[in-house]
Amino acid sequence: MSEIPKANEPQSVESKWYDFWLKQECFTADPARVSATRPAYSIVIPPPNVTGVLTLGHVLNNTIQDILARKARMDGKEVLWLPGTDHAGIATQNVVEKTMKKAGEIKHRNDLGREALVAKIWDWKEKYGGIILQQLKALGASCDWTRTRFTMDPEYSRCVQKVFVDLYKKGLIYRGKRMVNWCPASLTALSDEEVTMKEQKGFMYHFKVEVAEVPGTFLTIATTRPETIPGDTAVAVNPKDPRYAHLIGKHIVRPLPVEVPREQKLIPIIGDDHVDFEFGTGVLKVTPAHDKADFEIGQRHQLPVVEVIEADGKMNALAGQDLNGLDRFAARKLAVEKLTELGSLEKQEPYTNNVGYSERADVPIEPRLSEQWFLKYPSVDASKKCVAGGEMKFFPDRWAKVYDHWMGGIQDWCISRQLWWGHRIPVWTAEFPSEEIAKQSEVLLRELGDKVTFHREGKKISAATAHDGTEHFFAMHGWHQDPDVLDTWFSSWLWPFATMGWTGDKDTDAKNPTLQAFYPTTDLVTGPDIIFFWVARMIMAGYEYMGDLPFRNVYFTGIIRDKQGRKMSKSLGNSPDPLDLIAKYGADALRFGVMRAAPLGQDILFDEQNVELGRNFCNKLWNACRFRQMQGGEAQGEIDVSKLRSDDKWILLKLHAAIKELDTAFAEYRFSDATATLYRFFYSEYCDWYVESCKAVLPRPATDAPSPSPLNGERAGVRGEDGQDAGAVENTPPHPGPLPPVGRGGEGEDARKAAAAANVVAVMDFVLSHTLRLFHPFVPFITEELWHGMGYATDMPDAQGGKSIMHAPWPKPFDTDFRDHYSLDDCYLEFVNAKFDLVSKGRNLRAEARIAANKKVKFIFKSDRDLPPNDIEVIKLLLNAETLEINPEYVPGKNVSSVKAEMGELYLPLEGHVDVAGETVRLAKELEKIVVEITKVEQKLANPSFAQKVPAEVLTEHRKRLEDWIAKRDHVQKAIDGLKE
RNA sequence: GGGCGAUUGGCGCAGUGGUAGCGCAGCAGCUUUACACGCUGUGGGUCGGGGGUUCGAAUCCCUCAUCGCCCA
Incomplete structure (x- = not known):
């Protein structure tokens, strides 16, 4: 037999137990087991990007979910933690395109074409798509992997289409030409939420223009974007502005583009209430094609829309031959040079303003007029009410205000993306030779009944369908499917029910046991950065399609930062790989370290020291159990009330207090409080005082005695597939004979001492078996190892901890009967505290x-x-x-x-x-x-x-x-x- | 510009009206019936500034400052 491992060795232990849990189907949820006495508990994972790899943010987020799931299992609930991944449209397509370009396989996605590129991305997904889920397993995540979902699974895609068609039918989805946030790098529209405002240092350029009707009169215009001058179709002033009001109706000479031969374009001076007197010079250049506010002014005044910047961010011919073909930023420089040459530029001064950036591509977005699909949000009122009224709770609750504010002012959601990877918009259009023929086609379409929703404009018909047969029909008859795909969030907002097999058919869904048992879900754990992207939209979808909220509690984590408070980023190199940390310290250590450092509602300053502390903690736990094991004796012997010492009663009372504290911490989702309680109870109360006090009773080990019983993995009773305890037969039983007699007293004295020692050991077993359970949600691997190693699993029924500690009942605070039986009076707390006060002071002396x-x-x-x-x-x-x-x-x-x-x-x-x-x-x-x-x-x-x-x-x-x-x-x-x- | 949050020992945090606490780090000592990934002891804070309410304020109110986030 091997030596006693002095320290906990997580590497071998962790993978062993994870395999065991999987084999035993410990994570598999069965709706049939749900009953009045066994309530359902469910969480859906915030699906990580399918191409993603595990970050510390995921570690935090998923550890919390795992803690909740494991606690719920111990509370006797039927637990579903549903995992999966998100197809992440832009991000994934970018990754694959970039990789292929780097490898020289393509220069542009058009080299491959739509079908081939999408096929390539699927290949990529099959190859690398599971990585992050595998990594979650290393962390110990107890997800029901049999239900792993992907937002582009066929059934899931069907849900997305159905919802689209339904909202289209309701008139909430429409197509329109609007100003959108355009990403010139990804060449797609983005929603408002995908634009992040960044402060940017630039210049405010002041240039003068001459009033055409009053030669010699000049107006000065201030702008940060002189390259858009060729797209200006007016200048606007406030009609109440006494400086300029009299000029309204006259024209100015637009300096750019420099026309050859030199005959500059004249554009009108218009009056608009929205012009701010104070801003710049009070004269606003109006570029309807390239600015949202300007577009609206243009609409009000019927101004022409002149596009001078192309989709890729390069200037076009209308910008003039000087600027034509230049990138927008190069064009800005050149435009300034031109204005200088013309003597138009008066000054340029440093200026800091907020510029919208594409969240994905990290380039400034370009407001651009384009034809897109929009959604007017459904079920807004119910969604607002459930949070405001407290039916759904946010932790910390201040996010409820943020949510309410956003819900109060939401704009329609631009849901189309000019990408290939994603759910293609299920709308087909056809243009017929004449209106007559179109009308005939309408008759045909009407025969398809509910399967198709359509409308006709003249010779053109658009039809939306989520039905297999009709899709085929359209393809056959030369209809064209809309080339755009849907925003990824348009699929992930259905996550809580689409993952559970929702079909949208009331009868079918009413018979779906998973949906019936596990929807609404209990808790959602996510970052506040996606409160609008995801949380708010899921709530609306939940009400619209399930008639009920999607989750009852939302826990918002903090953001993981480095110890200097900077965000984790690849470029700073301050983002440690969680898998390296797991390899070095163990998953339990990482989990405990992160949870201890993560107070509710605060960002987490990550320091590897936290993980080291976690490892030390696990090691201490290991050794405390090892110490107990060295005493030998029967596992979990009977506690003789008459032999209880003050210290025994004290530790039982402390355990009782710790359980109560933990219950409060869990009820309020205060996980760092929970870890603090566990840490204090275990280190200060159990190890430092209680175990030390026991040494007054426990026999001194005989120096020539054989090594105490080892506590190691081999013996820790992993069961084979047949459920038999595979290790138990051939290995030494975990608990050697009775405590050895020691001391020089008579027979009676020896027996008395042995009995006293046995009683203390029984108390230790009682406390440790509770402690392991209290720790299990936080550090699942080591507690499982010790649970079996200490023999605590042995006498338990399979469903109550006999198979795994994860099914052992969560300890309850002791009831009055229990406390009376063991005479656990609070006076023992005071007495032992006073004793320890005496000891502390004596040690100080x-x-x-x-x-x-x-x-x-x-x-x-x-x-x-x-x-x-x-x-x-x-x-x-x-x-x-x-x-x-x-x-x-x-x-x-x-x-x-x-x-x-x-x-x-x-x-x-x-x-x-x-x-x-x-x-x-x-x-x-x-x-x-x-x-x-x-x-x-x-x-x-x-x-x-x-x-x-x-x-x-x-x-x-x-x-x-x-x-x-x-x-x-x-x-x-x-x-x-x-x-x- | 509006909103939210933070400011407590070197660092990270707890403490919502009644003797300022915890962990880490520091310092000193210690192979002591498991654990040096440990044990014991110990130094260190007028709770961001100012004003107010109160018998009493880290805690409640006002104000200023600094930092961070969100929205416009």
Whole structure:
């Protein structure tokens, strides 16, 4: 048999258990198991990009979901955590196109054509599409992988089409020529949400133009975009502006393009209320083709729309021969040069403004007039109400305001994209030779009934359909399908129900067990950056198509930043690969470290130290179990109430308190509070105090005894596929014989000691078996390993932890019966706390006297009460005392250091080598602090209105506080006097 | 310009009216019945500034400042 691993070895343990969970189908949700006593719990994963790789953001987000899912399983719920990926239109098409260009396979996507490129992307998806899901497995994510969905699965695509057709039928989807956000790099329209405003340093150019009708009169125009001058079709002033109002109706000479022969175009001066007096010079150049606000002015005044910038961001012939073919930014420079040459440019000054950038391609977007599909949002009122009314809760709740504000002012959603990868718009059009023939076709279409929705404009018919047969029909009869695809979010907004097999047919859906059991979902965990993109839209789709909200709670994570507070980015190189961290520290360590650093509603400053801390924590857990295991004895023996020591009751009460705290933390989604509780309970309460106190009872290990029973993976009872405990038969049983007799007392004494030790071990088992369960959602692998290794799984029914800790019941705070039975009275908390206060103060005395921690010394304790022998033993052990003399009559002589504790006074004779000067200084300092405190309390009590107005218990508390401080002062004073003698 | 959030020891955070706390880092000591990925002890903060309410303010109100996010 191998040596005891001194440290936890996550690498082998983690993959072993993940395989086990999969084989045992632990993550598979079965709607048939849902009942009144076994409620459903569901989460749908925010689908990562199919080409994505795991980032720390995913780690945070998915760890939270896993914690919720695992906690719900332990709460006895039927859990569905539904995973999947998103086709991510622009991002994915870009990746594949770029790769092919780099490899020299194509120069442009047109080299391949639509069908071939889409086929290539599918190949790519098949090859690399699963990567991120595999990585989630390394993290321990307990998703139901049998239900993995992709937004372009055939069934899912069918949902998208159905919804499109339905909204089209309702008149909410329409096609129109509008100003849209155009991405000149990706060559597609974008929604408003895909545009991020960035501050940009540029120039404000002031140039003058002559009024044609009044030669010699000039107007000065300020602009940041002189390259668009050739597209100007008017200049506008505010009709109330006394400087310019009289010029309305006249014309100016447009300086660009420079016409050859030189006959500059004249454009009108118009009056428009929307012109801001204050901005620039108060004269606005109007470029209807290239600016949203200008377009609206143009509409109001019937101005011509002159496009001078092409889709790819290059200037065209209408911009004049100087600018023609130049990129828009190069054109800006040249336009400035031209204005200078003409003597038109008056000045240019540095200017910072906000420019919309394409979120994907990171280039400035170009407002552009184009024909696109738009959606007028459905179910807006219900969607607003459910959040405002508290039916759906946001954590932290301030996001509810942000949501409400956005919902209050939403604009129609531009849903078409000029891409090939995605859901193609299910609309076919045909232009017929004559209106007559078109009308005949209408009759044919009408025969198709519900399957098709159409409308005719003259000779042209557009028809929308989500029906297989009709698609075929259209293809056969020479109709043309709209070339555009839908915005990716137009598919992901259906995620909560489309992933569950929604069809849109009421009868079918009513018989869909998954949908019936798991919709609405319980929790959604996502980043606030997609609150509009995704969350808000899912809510609207939920109401529109399911008649109900899609989730009850939304948890918004923070953003992961580096320890300097900068966002994680590839270019900064400050984004560690989670898989490297998992390889180095283990997934449990990464999970715990990240969760501990992630308070609700705050960004997370990531530092590898967090992960290191997580690893240390797991190691501590490992070793605490190892220590228990070294004691031998039966697993989870009976606890004999009559043998419970104060320390045993104390740790049980602390466990009870920890469970209560955890319940609160979970109810409020405060995960960092939960980890803080676990950390404190386990380190400070269990390891530092309780285990140490047990050493007063546990037998000292015989030096020549064989190695204690090992706790390692081989023995940890992984079951084979047949459900049998594969390892148990041939391996040594986990628990060796009874505790060895030790000590020199008689037979009775030995038996008594052994029984006392066995009882302490039983308490340890009780606490550890609870602790492992409390930890399991956070650190699933190590807890599963220990759960089996410690033998806690053995006596449990399969469904209650016998197979896996993930099905063990989540601990409940102890009820009155339990506490009565074990006489867990709060007085034990106070008593043991006081004991530990005494120990702390005694240890401090040792340290102040510079006595090495390993040196045994004599203490005298002047106690104000009788102490049971165990408590004396514990104090003695924890003080590392050679002897602990209990003497209520003790009068200290010279060279005795002392301290007043809650329980009484503790003395440490220093046997001659006391540093009188040093000790005097120390005590003087302490006295000083005490006096400050006394003054503070005295001042408060001396205030007449204090006594009058303060609640009685506050007054009593202050008086008691004063008494305590005075007693301490007297003690210290006595000690100082003693030193002087 | 509007809204939201933050500001507490070197760092990260908790603390919503009653003695300022935790973790990390620091310092000192320690192979002590598991764990040096550990143990013990310890120093360090007038709670961003100013004003107000109150017997009493990190906490409530006003105001200013700095940083961050969202919207226009």
